[in-house]
Amino acid sequence: MNMNTHADTLTTADGRTSLRMERRLPHPPERVWAALTDPASLRQWFPSEVTVELAPGGAIGFRFPGESGPGMTGTVTDLDAPRLFAFTWGDDHLSWAITPDGEGSLLTLVHTFGDLPGAASFASGWQLCIAALGQLLDGGPVRTDRDAGELHEAYVQRFGLGRGVVETFEGGKRLRLERQLVRPAETVWEVLSAGIEPVAGLPVPEGFTAEKVPEGHVTEVRAPKSLTYTWEPQGAVSWDLGEGTGHGARLVLTQSGPPGFDADAALAAWRTRIEQLAAELLDVR
Structure with missing residues (x-):
């Protein structure tokens, strides 16, 4: 046709x-x-x-x-x-x-x-x-x-989806990036953890981090749905994998920090990391 x-x-x-x-x-x-x-x-x-x-x-x-x-x-x-x-x-x-x-x-x-x-x-x-x-x-x-x-x-x-936003709240700044993925949460978690399961109190596995974004220790983990870790100074990063459209998970990533937190730079780094993750997921069948 x-x-x-x-x-x-x-x-x-x-x-x-x-x-x-x-x-x-x-x-x-x-x-x-x-x-x-x-x-x-x-x-x-x-x-x-x-x-x-x-x-x-x-x-x-x-x-x-x-x-x-x-x-x-x-x-x-x-x-x-x-x-x-x-x-x-x-x-x-x-x-x-x-x-x-x-x-x-x-x-x-x-x-x-x-x-x-x-x-x-x-x-x-x-x-x-x-x-x-x-x-x-x-x-x-x-x-x-x-x-x-x-x-x-x-x-x-x-369509330029998943670019994220930065907002200011009393006491600091927060970025939020929502992205539909093409694989279920279990598969996404396997790719992120790369065989190193996150444990509360231990350093966050590399897959859950982004370049130039400070790393930290895991404070809460509910595999394969969510992970939160703290970073200095006085901030937190959270990954949430919920139900999405199609056959994949919906990722919501947030990072909060104090008033001096360069949220725009962090958002750019997370965009790069999530695009890398999306490309990796295409190779998983």
């Missing part, structure tokens, strides 16, 4: 993020519309099974393969065949717009959500889903590949 990729964009406003993806498809709008709205077609390329009442205000349900329970629900917000199909999915909103483009169509997806650090997971997932949609429209076998991590990391760089 000939599918040209336009520039995918990410915008934020009022605490919400919108991912916009455009794809040209060599198929008329009516065919694309059918693949977007027919549950039997959706099952072949969409990330979940879908049940839908095709009417404005109609109910829509989502269930992932192997999932038990009621699944997630939403509401059809816009329905204008064969031009616009939009609906909520939990707290997210998805809009699929189809416009004629010569003998084909221009498909535009706008996914609006609240989890900015998850944007690369959403973008890489939709990239693969829309590729599968194209295969379905072409009449060939549909292959829903799973990203091994390279596509996700390309979107992290493209």
Whole structure:
């Protein structure tokens, strides 16, 4: 299938993020519309099974393969065949717009959500889903590949995610860096510890440190979820690996220090360290 990729964009406003993806498809709008709205077609390329009442205000349900329970629900917000199909999915909103483009169509997806650090997971997932949609429209076998991590990391760089922030509080400064990773917490912990398990009271293993950031002694560890160590003068570094989007852990790294703490320099050092970690994780299958 000939599918040209336009520039995918990410915008934020009022605490919400919108991912916009455009794809040209060599198929008329009516065919694309059918693949977007027919549950039997959706099952072949969409990330979940879908049940839908095709009417404005109609109910829509989502269930992932192997999932038990009621699944997630939403509401059809816009329905204008064969031009616009939009609906909520939990707290997210998805809009699929189809416009004629010569003998084909221009498909535009706008996914609006609240989890900015998850944007690369959403973008890489939709990239693969829309590729599968194209295969379905072409009449060939549909292959829903799973990203091994390279596509996700390309979107992290493209959107400038995980850059972190510095804030001032009474008595000092704090940096915070949140980054979606492509491997589960257990795997991330193995890479960070490199065979040297952290122990409270002992020096922090090298993998949990960054160049030019003072090292210290571990004060708290809950493998494979979190580690905190102190550094002089009067500061602390914390690693937290929680549940994230996709199939990987969500890393939140913080470092606090006194008023004279050069948080900007430390943040730059941690960016370099986390990028190194992300690259190492790509080599772990």
